[in-house]
Amino acid sequence: MRREYMEKIVLTEFGECLLEYSSTQTSDQDRLGSCVGMHEECGSVDFKSISATHNAIYCRHCGLRVAIPKEIDTYGKLRQYLADKLLALTK
Ligand SMILES: [Zn+2]
Numbered sequence: 529m530r531r532e533y534m535e536k537i538v539l540t541e542f543g544e545c546l547l548e549y550s551s552t553q554t555s556d557q558d559r560l561g562s563c564v565g566m567h568e569e570c571g572s573v574d575f576k577s578i579s580a581t582h583n584a585i586y587c588r589h590c591g592l593r594v595a596i597p598k599e600i601d602t603y604g605k606l607r608q609y610l611a612d613k614l615l616a617l618t619k
Contacts, residue, residue: 536568537607539585539594541617546573546585546606556604560585564603567592 534554536545545568548554554565564575564585571589578584578595585606586593600609 534603535607537603538610538614539567539592541614544568544592554603556607557602559602560600560606 534548534556536547538544539546546564547566547568549563549565560575560583562575564573567573567587567589570592571587573585573587573592575583575585577598581598582595583598583600584593584595594610596606596609600606
């Protein structure tokens with residue numbers, strides 16, 4: 529049976545994407561853990577607290593770092609938050 533992959537999450541205005549690890553199956557309801565997935569074509573992406581109000585997801589390999597509010601705690605919320613942010617950038 530072919531496994532279903534999580535839909536990519538677009539991280540930046542440059543079209544960079546977060547992918548689930550190939551060894552795990554991730555759904556939009558899953559909470560963000562300390563390792564959240566792969567920076568497409570790059571490296572592993574980690575997740576950590578950076579202030580009282582924000583967490584950050586960051587790539588171990590290239591230094592990509594995206595700050596997100598603490599209330600964003602699942603893949604689905606992350607996808608929606610970043611989509612709204614990128615849409616606002618293009619207005
Ligand atoms: Zn990277």
